[in-house]
Amino acid sequence: MAETSNAPETVTCTIDGMEITVPKGTRIIDAAAMAGVDVPHYCYHPSLSAPAQCRMCLVEVEKVPKLVPSCSGTVADGNVIHTQSEKALQAREGVLEFYMVNHPLDCPVCDQAGECKLQDYISAEGPAMGRGKEPKRVLGRDDFGGDVLFYADRCVMCTRCVRFMREVAQDERLTVVQRGSRAVIDTFFEEGLEGNLWADNIVDLCPVGALVSKDFLHKARAWDLDRTPSVCPNCSQGCNVRLETRDNQVMRIKPRPNAEVNDHWMCDYGRLNYEWINRGARIEAPLVMDGGRHVSVSWSQALTRLADALRDSTAGVRAVVSPFAANEDLGTLRRVLETVGGGTGVFRCETGEEVPLPGFPTLKLRTDRAANVAGAEAFAFTRAGGTDGTGGIDDVAGHDGVIFVLGDELADAPADFGSRATLFVYVGQFLSPAARNAHFVLPSTTFAEMEGTFTNVQRRVQRFWPALQVPGMARPAWQVLGVLLAGISEDAQVPGTAAEAFAALGAVGAGFAGLGYDDLGAMGRVLPQLGALAEAGD
Amino acid sequence: MAYPYIHPSETRVLSKHFGEPEARTLKGWEARGGYEAARKALSMERSAVVDEVKASGLRGRGGAGFPTGVKWSFMPKKTDKPHFLVCNADESEPGTFKDRELMRWTPHALIEGLLVGAYAIHAEHAYVYIRGEFFEAAQIMARAIEEAYEAGYAGKNVFGLGVDIDITLHLGAGAYICGEETGLLNSLEGRRGEPRMKPPFPAISGAFRFPTAVNNVESLIAAAHVVLNGAAWYKQWGTEKSTGTKLFCVSGHVKRPGNYEVPLGFNFKEFIYDVCGGTPSGRPIKAVIPGGSSVPILTGDELDIGMDYEAMAAAGTMLGCGSVIVMDDTTNIVKQVRRMVDFYAHESCGQCTPCREGTTWAAKILRRIENGRGQPDDLETLLQISENMSGKTICVLSDAAAAPITSSIEKFRGDYEALMAPVPALAAR
Numbered sequence: 001m002a003e004t005s006n007a008p009e010t011v012t013c014t015i016d017g018m019e020i021t022v023p024k025g026t027r028i029i030d031a032a033a034m035a036g037v038d039v040p041h042y043c044y045h046p047s048l049s050a051p052a053q054c055r056m057c058l059v060e061v062e063k064v065p066k067l068v069p070s071c072s073g074t075v076a077d078g079n080v081i082h083t084q085s086e087k088a089l090q091a092r093e094g095v096l097e098f099y100m101v102n103h104p105l106d107c108p109v110c111d112q113a114g115e116c117k118l119q120d121y122i123s124a125e126g127p128a129m130g131r132g133k134e135p136k137r138v139l140g141r142d143d144f145g146g147d148v149l150f151y152a153d154r155c156v157m158c159t160r161c162v163r164f165m166r167e168v169a170q171d172e173r174l175t176v177v178q179r180g181s182r183a184v185i186d187t188f189f190e191e192g193l194e195g196n197l198w199a200d201n202i203v204d205l206c207p208v209g210a211l212v213s214k215d216f217l218h219k220a221r222a223w224d225l226d227r228t229p230s231v232c233p234n235c236s237q238g239c240n241v242r243l244e245t246r247d248n249q250v251m252r253i254k255p256r257p258n259a260e261v262n263d264h265w266m267c268d269y270g271r272l273n274y275e276w277i278n279r280g281a282r283i284e285a286p287l288v289m290d291g292g293r294h295v296s297v298s299w300s301q302a303l304t305r306l307a308d309a310l311r312d313s314t315a316g317v318r319a320v321v322s323p324f325a326a327n328e329d330l331g332t333l334r335r336v337l338e339t340v341g342g343g344t345g346v347f348r349c350e351t352g353e354e355v356p357l358p359g360f361p362t363l364k365l366r367t368d369r370a371a372n373v374a375g376a377e378a379f380a381f382t383r384a385g386g387t388d389g390t391g392g393i394d395d396v397a398g399h400d401g402v403i404f405v406l407g408d409e410l411a412d413a414p415a416d417f418g419s420r421a422t423l424f425v426y427v428g429q430f431l432s433p434a435a436r437n438a439h440f441v442l443p444s445t446t447f448a449e450m451e452g453t454f455t456n457v458q459r460r461v462q463r464f465w466p467a468l469q470v471p472g473m474a475r476p477a478w479q480v481l482g483v484l485l486a487g488i489s490e491d492a493q494v495p496g497t498a499a500e501a502f503a504a505l506g507a508v509g510a511g512f513a514g515l516g517y518d519d520l521g522a523m524g525r526v527l528p529q530l531g532a533l534a535e536a537g538d
Numbered sequence: 539m540a541y542p543y544i545h546p547s548e549t550r551v552l553s554k555h556f557g558e559p560e561a562r563t564l565k566g567w568e569a570r571g572g573y574e575a576a577r578k579a580l581s582m583e584r585s586a587v588v589d590e591v592k593a594s595g596l597r598g599r600g601g602a603g604f605p606t607g608v609k610w611s612f613m614p615k616k617t618d619k620p621h622f623l624v625c626n627a628d629e630s631e632p633g634t635f636k637d638r639e640l641m642r643w644t645p646h647a648l649i650e651g652l653l654v655g656a657y658a659i660h661a662e663h664a665y666v667y668i669r670g671e672f673f674e675a676a677q678i679m680a681r682a683i684e685e686a687y688e689a690g691y692a693g694k695n696v697f698g699l700g701v702d703i704d705i706t707l708h709l710g711a712g713a714y715i716c717g718e719e720t721g722l723l724n725s726l727e728g729r730r731g732e733p734r735m736k737p738p739f740p741a742i743s744g745a746f747r748f749p750t751a752v753n754n755v756e757s758l759i760a761a762a763h764v765v766l767n768g769a770a771w772y773k774q775w776g777t778e779k780s781t782g783t784k785l786f787c788v789s790g791h792v793k794r795p796g797n798y799e800v801p802l803g804f805n806f807k808e809f810i811y812d813v814c815g816g817t818p819s820g821r822p823i824k825a826v827i828p829g830g831s832s833v834p835i836l837t838g839d840e841l842d843i844g845m846d847y848e849a850m851a852a853a854g855t856m857l858g859c860g861s862v863i864v865m866d867d868t869t870n871i872v873k874q875v876r877r878m879v880d881f882y883a884h885e886s887c888g889q890c891t892p893c894r895e896g897t898t899w900a901a902k903i904l905r906r907i908e909n910g911r912g913q914p915d916d917l918e919t920l921l922q923i924s925e926n927m928s929g930k931t932i933c934v935l936s937d938a939a940a941a942p943i944t945s946s947i948e949k950f951r952g953d954y955e956a957l958m959a960p961v962p963a964l965a966a967r
Contacts, residue, residue, distance in 0.1 A: 052735045053889040055930055066929050072735050094926030098895035131919050134902040157888065176730065176888065179713070181898035183888030 238456025284472025651758025829858020
């Protein structure tokens with residue numbers, strides 16, 4: 001029982017009357033958060049250094065004569081801390097009034113309105129009336145390059161942006177110039193932030209509307225957006241994101257913190273590459289080739305006829321899948337293929353240069369520019385084609401057996417793709433020229449319209465949730481293929497939910513048997529390592 | 539005729555050789571007993587040097603008055619890490635010009651002080667961070683350091699005693715905030731001159747994040763005297779808690795502005811009326827700033843006090859760095875305060891919100907009042923701004939800006955109200 005040396009040292013303090021025990025060295029602001037107390041702050045950010053300069057987070061610690069900045073002060077044993085005492089409130093009110101001295105109050109035209117910490121704190125704790133009679137300082141705005149626009153007059157000089165570029169991006173593009181109330185954030189050279197892949201993170205970090213995204217400029221009001229937790233589909237890193245939507249359109253993508261994957265950050269490539277999710281002209285009903293032309297039919301007709309055709313088929317099966325498809329889609333297709341006698345399948349993936357984030361090196365814009373390459377590989381689909389994500393399907397194009405296409409648009413495929421096939425099944429979103437040859441065209445949803453999981457480069461399986469309405473009769477591919485599977489296999493059950501589809505993946509995907517859907521949570525879980533599959537992304 | 543003016547009541551210890559150009563040379567300095575103190579210190583135990591300075595009660599002359607020996611004793615015992623001594627020669631407090639004179643006339647005295655201080659704290663490198671505008675003083679210091687290196691009094695094996703102490707002169711660029719010790723360290727390292735959050739204090743993490751002692755020019759020179767002559771000798775002057783002599787810089791409405799060295803505890807009234815000769819016009823004194831622009835103002839009736847840390851504190855002000863600014867009854871206090879607050883608004887580094895916004899806001903209000911456009915609630919607003927920026931920031935610049943505002947409103951409210959009279963425009967004409 002003498003083994004106490006390894007236990008982390010803890011201290012116990014009282015915050016607003018609540019006693020809490022935290023590890024020694026915990027910042028007061030973090031301890032307060034653990035106690036459920038939000039201490040207003042601007043300059044502090046958990047993933048950046050704490051310069052203690054906004055002076056918003058001052059709290060009263062009994063027996064300490066001056067107010068203590070809770071972002072740099074650590075908790076000592078027996079501290080009695082008051083965040084709502086008269087002294088602390090008066091200090092915060094004073095600081096908020098100081099911010100108002102030069103703030104333009106242009107909330108009606110400011111993109112940050114509705115998610116602005118200045119607005120929030122002023123309305124919660126600020127003075128009811130301003131006492132300023134003096135003319136305000138006017139600095140105007142500046143194009144910082146990249147996607148970033150700077151409204152100097154709204155700035156609260158928290159320097160989060162400067163510190164992000166210095167400490168995390170490790171590419172010092174920003175600095176504070178001048179001093180006193182003339183101090184302003186500025187770029188060093190003409191190019192500004194241009195060319196830095198991580199610059200848009202400073203827009204997220206900015207607590208006010210000083211740094212805004214050009215892409216999002218005046219596009220939507222924050223309170224009109226619906227926010228859905230998701231996973232960035234644009235590379236195999238699998239950054240946790242929120243899809244922010246309005247009127248059934250993705251308006252922007254924002255990172256969602258996950259210390260194991262992307263901390264608080266994401267790259268500009270992933271963030272700004274969302275227009276494809278909003279693409280229209282979707283297939284909205286199942287189509288069946290009847291007498292040389294497609295006829296729209298009901299799902300039950302389409303799937304009954306397809307099951308009949310498959311049951312009779314003895315031909316070899318080839319598949320082309322998309323690395324943007326969910327694990328559930330890919331795994332259910334693999335189960336279908338196994339049922340009809342096995343078959344090979346390929347996926348094509350665009351690749352590019354890998355770009356790490358120096359301050360959080362496990363976060364990279366990955367070579368593979370699709371979310372679920374690891375998932376496709378886990379279900380035994382193999383890579384084909386070139387670095388631009390095209391080619392590699394010539395042998396499938398002329399295949400004279402059964403062809404399954406899942407999610408791949410076949411945009412580069414020859415116009416006679418699949419014309420020699422005995423059965424060509426196309427499960428996807430867009431009716432490309434090649435897809436028009438299919439005997440069965442089954443409309444499926446994108447990741448943004450369904451529930452499911454992706455497997456990232458670290459083999460971490462992460463959930464996403466539906467953010468957009470499904471177009472027409474489109475359904476998640478796992479559901480379409482799951483119903484089909486139940487039609488051709490006696491053991492298979494129709495999956496009613498993504499969780500049920502996931503639960504059936506263990507039979508066909510290495511490691512999936514060891515994961516429960518409910519265990520994935522919002523942060524995901526890494527697939528258990530299995531023998532030769534032990535190599536993973538760093 | 540000696541150094542501009544020497545008054546018989548002065549006790550000239552540090553300023554003894556002011557006005558003697560030969561004292562600037564190594565030869566001339568040694569002829570005046572120079573480098574004995576440094577030689578003696580380097581032959582003593584390092585801890586004995588610290589103890590002697592501690593025993594003397596010498597308090598830092600940069601403004602805060604923290605005991606020099608105690609500051610040195612906070613330095614960690616020698617570890618593998620390098621230690622640094624940094625001499626704060628930025629002297630930027632408005633009204634202060636004592637360090638400039640010390641360096642102009644007795645540069646080798648400072649080098650001695652650096653050797654004593656560096657030796658005491660195990661530092662092998664001493665920096666002199668000198669204010670950018672002090673061009674003449676910097677040239678004189680540079681020449682003296684060169685001479686010291688040539689004579690083997692600096693660099694490797696100082697005095698042949700096996701101690702290495704390098705001395706580097708570093709010119710600032712003229713920012714007030716770089717006189718704040720951690721702002722100075724950032725500037726010395728090539729960063730923006732922004733004060734650092736304390737703790738950690740410089741004794742733990744100072745220059746280049748290594749243990750560092752930052753001392754004022756006058757403190758270091760006084761420490762050398764203490765080591766040479768002993769703590770008891772030094773304590774013959776001053777009061778019980780404010781020992782020794784101090785240089786006071788006098789400017790404003792006095793007959794004889796300049797530097798005067800008197801023992802601490804000297805009567806302030808006698809100092810102004812006798813040593814400095816009172817006002818040139820013979821008009822009554824309206825206000826005195828006793829310790830540099832950052833300290834609360836005294837009225838002309840509050841001068842019968844001792845010039846020491848305790849007596850000044852009891853009078854509600856501070857001895858600061860000993861910069862006395864005298865104003866006679868022709869002075870418009872509002873204009874003076876506005877001028878000072880303008881200075882702080884200009885010099886605020888801009889890190890902390892209360893200082894960055896508060897100083898500028900207060901300056902704008904004061905300018906409006908000065909121009910006769912004051913409004914009845916302005917004084918209340920000024921007092922609240924002062925309250926909201928006092929004790930709430932990383933360094934004390936905003937406290938310094940608040941001090942003249944609050945003390946002047948308290949003591950010279952009439953001056954403000956006169957400008958807010960019903961027809962202020964007529965009054966101003």
